[in-house]
Amino acid sequence: MPPKPLDYESLNENVKKVAYAVRGELYLRASELQKEGKKIIFTNVGNPHALGQKPLTFPRQVVALCQAPFLLEDPNVALLFPADAIARAKHYLSMTSGGLGAYSDSRGLPGIRNEIAEFIKRRDGYPSDPELIFLTDGASKGVMQMLNSIIRNDRDGILVPVPQYPLYSATISLYGGSLVPYYLEEEENWGLDLDNVKKSVATARANGITIRAMVIINPGNPTGQCLSEANLKEILLFCYRENLVLLADEVYQQNIYQDERPFISARKILLDMGPPISKEVQLVSFHTVSKGYWGECGQRGGYFEMTNLSPQTVDEIYKVASVSLSPNVPGQIFLGLMVNPPKPGDISYLKYSAESKAVLDSLRRRAHIMTDGFNSCKNVVCNFTEGAMYSFPQIRLPPKAIEAAKKAGKAPDVFYCLKLLEATGISTVPGSGFGQKDGVFHLRTTILPAEQDMPAIMASFKKFNDEFMEQYENYRGFSRI
Amino acid sequence: MPPKPLDYESLNENVKKVAYAVRGELYLRASELQKEGKKIIFTNVGNPHALGQKPLTFPRQVVALCQAPFLLEDPNVALLFPADAIARAKHYLSMTSGGLGAYSDSRGLPGIRNEIAEFIKRRDGYPSDPELIFLTDGASKGVMQMLNSIIRNDRDGILVPVPQYPLYSATISLYGGSLVPYYLEEEENWGLDLDNVKKSVATARANGITIRAMVIINPGNPTGQCLSEANLKEILLFCYRENLVLLADEVYQQNIYQDERPFISARKILLDMGPPISKEVQLVSFHTVSKGYWGECGQRGGYFEMTNLSPQTVDEIYKVASVSLSPNVPGQIFLGLMVNPPKPGDISYLKYSAESKAVLDSLRRRAHIMTDGFNSCKNVVCNFTEGAMYSFPQIRLPPKAIEAAKKAGKAPDVFYCLKLLEATGISTVPGSGFGQKDGVFHLRTTILPAEQDMPAIMASFKKFNDEFMEQYENYRGFSRI
Numbered sequence: 001m002p003p004k005p006l007d008y009e010s011l012n013e014n015v016k017k018v019a020y021a022v023r024g025e026l027y028l029r030a031s032e033l034q035k036e037g038k039k040i041i042f043t044n045v046g047n048p049h050a051l052g053q054k055p056l057t058f059p060r061q062v063v064a065l066c067q068a069p070f071l072l073e074d075p076n077v078a079l080l081f082p083a084d085a086i087a088r089a090k091h092y093l094s095m096t097s098g099g100l101g102a103y104s105d106s107r108g109l110p111g112i113r114n115e116i117a118e119f120i121k122r123r124d125g126y127p128s129d130p131e132l133i134f135l136t137d138g139a140s141k142g143v144m145q146m147l148n149s150i151i152r153n154d155r156d157g158i159l160v161p162v163p164q165y166p167l168y169s170a171t172i173s174l175y176g177g178s179l180v181p182y183y184l185e186e187e188e189n190w191g192l193d194l195d196n197v198k199k200s201v202a203t204a205r206a207n208g209i210t211i212r213a214m215v216i217i218n219p220g221n222p223t224g225q226c227l228s229e230a231n232l233k234e235i236l237l238f239c240y241r242e243n244l245v246l247l248a249d250e251v252y253q254q255n256i257y258q259d260e261r262p263f264i265s266a267r268k269i270l271l272d273m274g275p276p277i278s279k280e281v282q283l284v285s286f287h288t289v290s291k292g293y294w295g296e297c298g299q300r301g302g303y304f305e306m307t308n309l310s311p312q313t314v315d316e317i318y319k320v321a322s323v324s325l326s327p328n329v330p331g332q333i334f335l336g337l338m339v340n341p342p343k344p345g346d347i348s349y350l351k352y353s354a355e356s357k358a359v360l361d362s363l364r365r366r367a368h369i370m371t372d373g374f375n376s377c378k379n380v381v382c383n384f385t386e387g388a389m390y391s392f393p394q395i396r397l398p399p400k401a402i403e404a405a406k407k408a409g410k411a412p413d414v415f416y417c418l419k420l421l422e423a424t425g426i427s428t429v430p431g432s433g434f435g436q437k438d439g440v441f442h443l444r445t446t447i448l449p450a451e452q453d454m455p456a457i458m459a460s461f462k463k464f465n466d467e468f469m470e471q472y473e474n475y476r477g478f479s480r481i
Numbered sequence: 482m483p484p485k486p487l488d489y490e491s492l493n494e495n496v497k498k499v500a501y502a503v504r505g506e507l508y509l510r511a512s513e514l515q516k517e518g519k520k521i522i523f524t525n526v527g528n529p530h531a532l533g534q535k536p537l538t539f540p541r542q543v544v545a546l547c548q549a550p551f552l553l554e555d556p557n558v559a560l561l562f563p564a565d566a567i568a569r570a571k572h573y574l575s576m577t578s579g580g581l582g583a584y585s586d587s588r589g590l591p592g593i594r595n596e597i598a599e600f601i602k603r604r605d606g607y608p609s610d611p612e613l614i615f616l617t618d619g620a621s622k623g624v625m626q627m628l629n630s631i632i633r634n635d636r637d638g639i640l641v642p643v644p645q646y647p648l649y650s651a652t653i654s655l656y657g658g659s660l661v662p663y664y665l666e667e668e669e670n671w672g673l674d675l676d677n678v679k680k681s682v683a684t685a686r687a688n689g690i691t692i693r694a695m696v697i698i699n700p701g702n703p704t705g706q707c708l709s710e711a712n713l714k715e716i717l718l719f720c721y722r723e724n725l726v727l728l729a730d731e732v733y734q735q736n737i738y739q740d741e742r743p744f745i746s747a748r749k750i751l752l753d754m755g756p757p758i759s760k761e762v763q764l765v766s767f768h769t770v771s772k773g774y775w776g777e778c779g780q781r782g783g784y785f786e787m788t789n790l791s792p793q794t795v796d797e798i799y800k801v802a803s804v805s806l807s808p809n810v811p812g813q814i815f816l817g818l819m820v821n822p823p824k825p826g827d828i829s830y831l832k833y834s835a836e837s838k839a840v841l842d843s844l845r846r847r848a849h850i851m852t853d854g855f856n857s858c859k860n861v862v863c864n865f866t867e868g869a870m871y872s873f874p875q876i877r878l879p880p881k882a883i884e885a886a887k888k889a890g891k892a893p894d895v896f897y898c899l900k901l902l903e904a905t906g907i908s909t910v911p912g913s914g915f916g917q918k919d920g921v922f923h924l925r926t927t928i929l930p931a932e933q934d935m936p937a938i939m940a941s942f943k944k945f946n947d948e949f950m951e952q953y954e955n956y957r958g959f960s961r962i
Contacts, residue, residue, distance in 0.1 A: 005631055005693040005726045006763045008793040012633045020803050045806070049579035060549045067811075068545035070538065071561055079557040096779070098530035103778040137618045137781065140805040148655070150486055152493045170804045174629070212486040245486045282487045297584040298577075298810035300618065312489040322501050323651040324621040325526070328809045329779035330548075 017173040019433075020166050026417050030427035040425045041457060043445040046221075046389040048295030048359075051448045056294060056355050058085060058348040059337040063330055065089035066100055084347045092333050100329045106322035108135025108303070109329070112336040116303055119339035124268035132306045132314065135327045135335060139251050139288040139302035144171050146247060146284050146304065149317060150212050151177035157209035159197065159244070162435035163392065163442070165221040169435070180204040180211060181435060186394065189383050190223035192216070194234050201242065213245040214238075219252040219263065219387025222434050222444040224367075226261040226386045232269040240277045248285040251302075252388040254292030257364040261386060267307055283307040289334040291389065293359035301331030301338075363389070366447045366454055373458030378469040385447060392431070395441045395465075401472035413441040416468070423464045426457065498654040500914075501647050507898050511908035521906045522938060524926040527702075527870040529776030529840075532929045537775060537836050539566060539829040540818040544811055546570035547581055565828045573814050581810045587803035589616025589784070590810070593817040597784055600820030605749035613787045613795065616808045616816060620732050620769040620783035625652050627728060627765050627785065630798060631693050632658035638690035640678060640725070643916035644873065644923065646702040650916070661685040661692060662916060667875065670864050671704035673697070675715050682723065694726040695719075700733040700744065700868025703915050703925040705848075707742040707867045713750040721758045727751075729766040732783075733869040735773030738845040742867060748788055764788040770815040772870065774840035782812030782819075844870070847928045847935055854939030859950040866928060873912070876922045876946075882953035894922040900949060905941045 003009040008016075027044050034040045042050060049055065061081050066089050071077050077086060093099055095111030107113065113130035120128035136142040147158065147168075154176050160168045162181040172179045182200040184190045201211055216235060218227040227235075239246045248266035256263055267285055271278050289301040306314060341356075342349040367385040374382035374393040382393035397405075397412050405415030413430035420443075421427055431442025449457055484490040489497075508525050515521045523531060530536065542562050547570050552558050558567060574580055576592030588594065594611035601609035617623040628639065628649075635657055641649045643662040653660045663678040665671045682692055697716060699708040708716075720727045729747035737744055748766055752759050770782040787795060822837075823830040848866040855863035855874040863874035878886075878893050886896030894911035901924075902908055912923025930938055 002724060004724055004761075004763050004789075006765075006790050006794050008791060008797065010633075011630055011794065011797060015630050015797055015801055018801055018804065020800055045584060047579070047584045049582035050584070051579070053579075053582075055580065055582045057551065060551075064545040064549035064552070067548060068541045070541075071545070074561055076557065076560040080552055080555055080561055098528070098532070098534075098779075099536065100779045101530035101534075101536045101775075101777045103526060103528045103531070137809060138805065144805065149492055149496050152491075167804060170801075174801065174804070243483060243485060280485075282485050284487075294582075296582045298579075298581050298807065300807075300809035308485075309487050310489060313487050313492060316489065316492060316496055319501055320496055320499055320651075320655065323499065323648060323655070324619065324625065326779065326781075328618060328781035328812060330811050331809060 014174050014176045018170045019173070020170045024429075024433060025414060026421060026427060026429060029418060030421055033421070033425070038425055040421075040427050041449055041453075042427050043449060044427050044429050046291065046446050046448065047297050048389075048448050049297065051446075052450045053295050053359060053448070054355075055296065056352060058342055058352045059294075059296075059334055061085035062088045062092065062337060063333050066092055066333055067330065069093055069099055082347045084342065088337070092336060096329065100333070102329070103326040104329055104332065106324075106326050107318060108133075108327055108332050112332050115336050115340045116305075120267070120305060124265055124271065126268070126271045128305060132309070133303055134306075134317065134321060135332050136302045136304065137327045137331060138290060138300040139249070139286040139304070140167055141327075142286055142302055142304040143167060143247070143249065144174075145317065145320060147171045147177070148175050149320070150245060151175045154178055155209055157204050157211045159200065159211060159214040161192065161215065161217060161220070163222050163431065164215070164435055165217055165249070166433055168215055178204070178209050180209060183437060184220070184223055184225070186383065186440075189386075190220055190225040190392075192227060192231055192235070194238060197238065211242065211244060213247055215247045215249065216266065217249040218266070219255060221249075221252065221388050222390045222392045222429075224383065224385035224388045224390055224392065226256065226258075226263060228261060229264055229269060232264060232266055233273065236266065236270050236273060236277060236281055240281050245282045245284065248283060250285055251288045251291045253287065254294075254360070255363065255389055256387045257367040258384070258386050263387065267305070270307065280308060282309055284309075289331065289338050292338070293356045293363075294334070294338055295359075296334055299331045299334050300328055301334040303335060362451045363447060366449075366451055367391070369451075369454045369458065370445070370447050373462065377462050377465045380465060389446050389448060390444050391447055392434075392442050392444050395443060397441050398469065398472040401468070404472065413443060416441065417443050419468060420461070420464055424460045426461060495655050495657045499651045500654070501651045505910075505914060506895060507902060507908060507910060510899060511902055514902070514906070519906055521902075521908050522930055522934075523908050524930060525908050525910050527772065527927050527929065528778050529870075529929050530778065532927075533931045534776050534840060534929070535836075536777065537833060539823055539833045540775075540777075540815055542566035543569045543573065543818060544814050547573055547814055548811065550574055550580055563828045565823065569818070573817060577810065581814070583810070584807040585810055585813065587805075587807050588799060589614075589808055589813050593813050596817045596821045597786075601748070601786060605746055605752065607749070607752045609786065613790070614784055615787075615798065615802060616813050617783045617785065618808045618812060619771060619781040620730070620767040620785070621648055622808075623767055623783055623785040624648060624728070624730065625655075626798065626801060628652045628658070628694075629656050630801070631726060632656045635659055636690055638685050638692045640681065640692060640695040642673065642696065642698060642701070642704075644703050644912065645696070645916055646698055646730070647914055649696055659685070659690050661690060664918060665701070665704055665706070667864065667921075670867070671701055671706040671873075673708060673712055673716070675719060678719065692723065692725060694728055696728045696730065697747065698730040699747070700736060702730075702733065702869050703871045703873040703910075705864065705866035705869045705871055705873065707737065707739075707744060709742060710745055710750060713745060713747055714754065717747065717751050717754060717758060717762055721762050726763040726765065729764060731766055732769045732772045734768065735775075735841070736844065736870055737868045738848040739865070739867050744868065748786070751788065761789060763790055765790075770812065770819050773819070774837045774844075775815070775819055776840075777815050780812045780815050781809055782815040784816060843932045844928060847930075847932055848872070850932075850935045850939065851926070851928050854942065858943050858946045861946060870927050870929060871925050872928055873915075873923050873925050876924060878922050879950065879953040882949070885953065894924060897922065897949070898924050901942070901945055904945045907938065907942060
């Protein structure tokens with residue numbers, strides 16, 4: 001019998017090549033252990049609400065009212081909802097034609113796209129055109145659509161930082177392109193050294209690859225660094241000289257845990273640079289409601305903004321977006337609320353501000369607890385999480401541990417993370433899922449566990465790690481375990 | 482200067498090849514006219530709430546409570562929400578880990594997938610495995626994922642009914658496969674004649690195409706027919722003999738407007754047929770909350786169920802689904818509510834039943850008004866809409882009208898639909914967007930305008946059409962207009 005069309009042997013090879021570590025072997029093993037009754041601390045995905053972060057009250061009130069518009073006519077509505085939430089729900093409903101149950105325009109509701117354009121203008125100091133802003137079911141879907149537009153064949157290369165968020169490697173595989181890695185400098189606090197990028201480009205070109213785009217993740221995932229203004233400038237200049245699209249993943253722009261290096265958007269720097277660069281470099285920037293102090297991952301609200309794309313290309317992107325009709329409308333409302341939160345003087349302002357600040361302050365404290373905790377462990381070194389939601393410590397594995405991993409048929413970091421999971425219930429992602437230099441090992445964990453649990457988690461990690469190191473540094477073969 | 486990576490010239494060619502008529506030239510022109518202040522009746526997309534259909538109350542109450550879980554602890558909650566909605570919100574929240582703001586498993590919440598499996602079992606009489614049910618952001622996203630898994634290159638063919646829903650042609654273009662059309666028989670009430678399918682397969686194979694899958698849309702879009710049991714049996718036998726995956730688009734399964742031909746799922750027929758066929762044919766079935774009497778398009782809730790796929794393939798599909806993390810969670814709750822609505826005895830049962838019945842009864846009446854209206858027009862013939870949401874009348878254009886279209890640089894049906902739009906504000910989709918036999922012309926309209934508006938809309942259509950026919954039958958050249 002020949003294989004059937006959906007048998008593994010006959011699937012699209014690009015589908016098989018996709019690797020997605022965040023929900024890979026470690027996650028699957030953690031899910032198994034959870035089913036068996038073990039308590040698992042899921043730090044594999046940046047999913048704040050799953051680790052106890054409460055949603056901000058005001059946006060949830062507004063979206064609840066949008067879902068149940070008949071409440072707006074109920075005389076008791078004011079007993080459960082503040083007046084500004086009621087007004088805001090009416091505001092967003094008036095932007096729809098038929099409420100949350102109607103498809104919107106495939107680019108998203110025009111009213112929300114206007115609010116986003118105003119937010120960008122306030123943030124960057126330059127006007128933004130709502131016609132160049134498209135809403136998506138989470139930022140990932142936008143990244144996927146852009147890569148699908150750029151990649152023509154396996155000789156089209158996309159520059160991706162390593163360590164990288166595996167969305168990029170997975171999507172480039174899925175659409176049959178070539179990932180061209182450039183290494184971030186761990187010793188330089190995960191900074192981007194343009195010489196590394198140039199070397200990568202030269203090697204790729206020598207192998208017949210046409211470099212089409214460069215991805216930056218700022219603040220970094222999994223590495224947590226914030227790119228400096230000088231760094232962004234040289235990146236944009238490089239994109240200009242080399243004729244590359246810049247894909248700026250800026251989904252963590254609200255997650256900043258230090259004051260020295262604030263978030264600056266790639267778009268602001270581009271426009272600051274003036275012509276010809278500001279008129280020439282094609283830039284697509286991504287943002288979401290899943291991160292920040294919102295953490296509304298499950299709502300799947302995202303957008304991308306295009307700069308210096310021709311109207312004809314924008315039409316093509318619109319056309320492809322229209323094949324899946326429209327992004328989910330409740331997620332669009334969340335985006336509107338994120339870019340246009342309650343203002344001083346609004347009834348809900350104080351509560352909203354207090355809730356947001358509490359989340360962000362606690363994340364900042366957790367970033368410190370985690371970095372310090374890792375750095376107190378034997379053979380572990382960790383850069384401080386300047387931004388984003390992750391800690392990415394380097395684990396210096398003794399040769400005997402690497403040998404034991406080989407015998408177990410696992411990559412050394414996978415071996416370590418599996419042992420950590422079995423011993424402590426902490427579910428991390430091995431560094432190999434993000435890419436790392438040969439012979440150097442990491443793991444990624446989110447900084448999201450509840451603050452009061454953090455000391456115990458770090459103590460449990462330290463106990464496991466230090467025993468592991470002790471064991472493998474004194475290792476004399478299996479008989480001694 | 483060489484073109485930039487996102488200039489039109491250098492985009493992925495497959496992106497450029499995508500055509501999507503439902504939001505194509507007619508829709509864009511209608512949007513322009515609307516901006517200019519003209520009243521437009523949008524019948525181009527099956528988007529019931531945009532045309533005034535009210536959402537069902539109970540599911541909206543439940544989802545509103547899930548969005549605002551703090552209301553569940555408010556002593557006043559019972560003033561605005563019935564007890565069974567409160568109970569159901571708690572039920573769904575208990576299935577999540579962190580409420581609607583947390584990513585779910587990439588396949589969807591296990592609890593919802595169980596409820597869907599139970600629904601399928603009740604519907605078909607055979608157990609269904611929740612591990613083979615994946616939730617998606619609307620059914621379109623599921624169709625796109627399956628086609629991406631099946632299509633390897635441009636010699637992989639997908640059998641698609643013509644007229645067809647352009648999601649299929651667009652997605653096959655986007656992923657670089659070959660659409661192999663099989664014509665439905667307008668004279669046989671848009672029935673599927675397997676001889677046509679066999680002829681298409683033979684021709685495609687002679688051209689070096691490997692046929693991998695067959696799409697059926699039941700009830701039909703845009704054609705509205707319901708496939709009979711006998712028809713489904715011969716299709717499944719054909720797929721078995723020819724080693725094809727069957728993709729069964731069953732999103733209109735609740736939209737049935739006659740009693741002679743009820744909806745029967747492809748899965749039920751497959752399992753009725755017994756081994757070896759029931760164990761061998763690979764089937765993927767799609768469903769959604771966007772259609773039926775729900776019409777919750779903007780929520781983007783859909784699922785697909787896989788039958789006879791190997792665990793290894795299911796793992797691959799899971800892996801790719803995990804790249805975009807999770808479908809939106811509110812849409813998942815709507816799916817749970819759709820497959821598990823209030824039961825007799827529940828507080829909300831009577832209201833829910835009355836609302837559902839009112840929508841469905843009205844759609845049935847509108848299907849009749851529309852078909853009868855079209856058939857009363859000069860040179861228009863129209864099959865009755867047995868199911869789904871569309872009417873697809875044939876417009877017999879006089880040779881002079883075809884000539885005038887050619888002079889205007891338009892396809893004849895586009896020419897007709899544009900004139901209709903300008904004259905009446907009725908925004909339809911030309912038949913060429915769905916495919917039609919050479920020299921035969923159609924348009925698609927939804928049956929969704931409000932029932933009370935229907936007589937006026939059909940009168941306005943008739944007036945336009947009959948004058949148009951009059952004009953072009955007596956046409957003597959431009960000077961006479």
